Amino acid sequence: MVRVAIVGIGWYGFKPSVPELSFREMMFEASSRAYMDAGVDPRSDVDAFVSCQEDYWEGIAITDEFAPEPIGGVLRPTFTVAGDGLQGIAQAYMLIKTGYFDVVAVESHAKPSDVESLQEIYELAMDPHYIRPLGVANPFFMAGLDATAYLERTGATREHLAMVAAKNRNNGLLNPRASYASRVTVDEILDAEPAVYPLTRYEIASFADAAVVVVLASEEKARELTDTPVWLEGIGWATEAGTGSPEWHLWGMMPSMRVAADMAYSMAGISDPMGQTDFAEVEDRFSYAELVALEELRIAPESAAHKLLEQGVFDYQGRYPVNPSGGSLSMGVAFEATGLARLLEAVLQLRGEAGAHQLEGVERAVVASWRGPPTRTSMVAVLSV
């Protein structure tokens, strides 16, 4: 059995805007750091390159064209995944598992500051026949519907959602990559005008320019390259109700996260995620989504995530910290690089390189992200040292 390890990681940005560099130059900066970290030369040591991006985010049809140059992938096996960076990690994992590929690099980037019309792009993800003709002004209406259904189903309240936002916004204060961290209290969040009921603006993540590059290697190669490999013990991904139409959506739930988690856990031999792992980095671009995900990840029992939250279990100082980095609420949504942002934070924690927000004695982590709506794809990874 070939084991797969993360042997290098690099990032650039995580700011509301990076005006000094083009997206390509951001890719170069992030990949330079990742290759330096891994001690590899991309022109000779990396066997394949994966770039994760979407045409409409980039404003370029066939955005794959721009993938190879800045990451050292010219005239090499380079390809694009139209998906989150963690889906790219899954491809790299499989490539290495075939035995033909020893070292694979995964890149993703986001330049939301180049986009003048994010709302319209969200609208383009909506079904052209059922949803777009309704002309709903705010594309986050789906999050509002989903959050309401979640509250209804589990008995959680708006206070719980605000607690998630307060926890993550405050956690970010110790993280240099968290541009949107803030010393905000639960009461301040509850008193704010709802943006999309029941969510206030504190509970909806803003956007960040960022690039992240990850270098993965087979065990044999990883042992040569580094003394601190982070093992990718399991990875899972799944897509859910693909109709693009809310009638078929299971509101307040994330079935794709459950499928992805079961896949990753079975690879990693995990039956009790809270008992067998030490912390989690979970996509939280909406406050409620963290709670939904924790249940689908079986870190919290069904309908009980808000109770554990109340008890402080998920706090930075808690028994099972969730998003010690501050999550997307603090770091911003970096389009398809969002999953890699979660992965980055987990890798730094496991290596003991997280700096001011370093957790103590952590050895195993769950990383979970998702993309959408309307159709969600979720990805889950289990990492260990």
Place this chain on the structure above:
Amino acid sequence: MSEKEKLPGHYLKSKEMYELPGLVEYRPRVRYRFSAGQAQTRFLEGLKEGKILGVKCPRCGRVYVPPRAYCEYCYAATSEWVELPGTGVIHTAVISYISTFRERMEKPEIVGVVRLDAPGYKEDSYEFAGLFHKLCGVTEEDVKTGRAIGMKVKPRWRPPEERVGDVNDIECFEPVVEG
């Protein structure tokens, strides 16, 4: 699957498609403001001053036009800027009778790739410094007979007051008149 197989799919005539009840007309309203970045910004500033700037790889010596912040072959950061004479030869040229959106144009347009005179490349190397641009003073006949390929050309600049830091600051590339 032989030629006899009956395959799924229902063909529509143009008229039928536009009469379908489910046809939703939708015009995307997406807008972007692309940041050119360090390398391209410097290049565009050069164009404004009537200069074609390239950037040199410290490892292999290739000179990149258009410039990039990194050498794609050595994966090294580039930093040394060089001004090129702007002259070059036509690598390939074509005559376009249609516009971007495939409308027939009244006057055909001749466009091509210009291989610029730049240090760092062997003659006839696969790679070269070059630009994609419009060609003027090159006739349709030149393109069709192949006379155009290899023809020596130079940029025709717009007057300084009209230059804004855009690829169109070069109006086109035109043949160098010998002597």
Place this chain on the structure above:
Amino acid sequence: MKMNIHVKDRVAVVGAGITLFRRRLLETPRELAWEAAKMALDNAGLTLADIDCVVIGTAPDAFDGIHLNGEYLADGAGGYGKPTVRVYVGGGTGVFVPIAAWWHVASGLCNTVLAVAEEKMSPAHPHPQGVFAYIWDPVLERPLGPNLIWIFAMEMRRYMHRCGATKEDIALVSVKNKRNALDHPAAQAAANITVEDVLNSETLVWPVNRLDISPVSDGAAALILAREREARRITDTPVWVEGIGWSLDNTHWYNRELGYPRYVQYAARMAYRMAGIERPWKEIDVAEPYDPFDYKELHHIEGLMLARPCEAPKLLKEGWFDRDGELPTSPSGGLLGVGNPIAAAGLMKAAEIFWQLRYEAGRRQVKKPVHKGVAQAWGDLMQVGTVIVMSN
């Protein structure tokens, strides 16, 4: 990268499906994906419950006008509740979909994979060409108002110059492929035409005339891949994936020689090495090189090392690449004849190799006995080569 490794389980193609390729189809993109996927499942005698993972391919989102297009297509492609991914290498996507499906299986993660490619170009209005206005570098190229055909015309012009090929030589590809397509039930542009017909068709961007180009299409295609153990259970005639390869050249297409596609050669070398092929021109029995433009087939035959550089036009004239020739190319009818729903067209080429190697191509079956075949696609800004080698 390691080669000649000991592989426990080989990867096989066990089923294929395809829809009609047409200028406009009634079906939505999701329905097209479903129809091709269903046909492939039926062909293999499987149901969706037998499928572990799904790989989706579709080219620019702007055709469908849908953001997160992979997610949108997922249920039609059979991806609901399954590990599903959309891979993307521009026009090269069609052949890349089975390549990605290969590593899903070869990694041991999935026993069976449904590989689906779909393209619906007709929603783009008034003409799908408009979509290609957005493929260019937004700062350096878009301000010049380019048309997609320009770059291919430039490449064709360069190829003609470098190899001394004439428009007549190149038009023969269109004649051959459109004739071959007469036997393909999905074909949109099958015809018996002559070189004169090509030369007399509308000149779009000299040297490219309308009949030098494949048509705009809607359509979908699907393949099912399985690991050896499953494959043997599913069928008596699995077709093995022997090698895969791909390569992506730089973005700056105007900084390199356009007369020869080195990226196709790099991709082919990778695939041949994996397949243990040393003399492709002798060992490959049937080929489906990517032919969205007629000169492209010649260009790619040379990139695939099935002919020496600049030798393809001469061999073509001698009938070398005909269905009853020494090395038949595009026996399906190719994109020029069957049609070009971008990602689906590439997968159609891989499917044709599958049918040829199973001797199931009916009147399209090439005359010589076949053991090994290669399918290839190409895309982006004249950058991508994707290659898959199969055997029976």
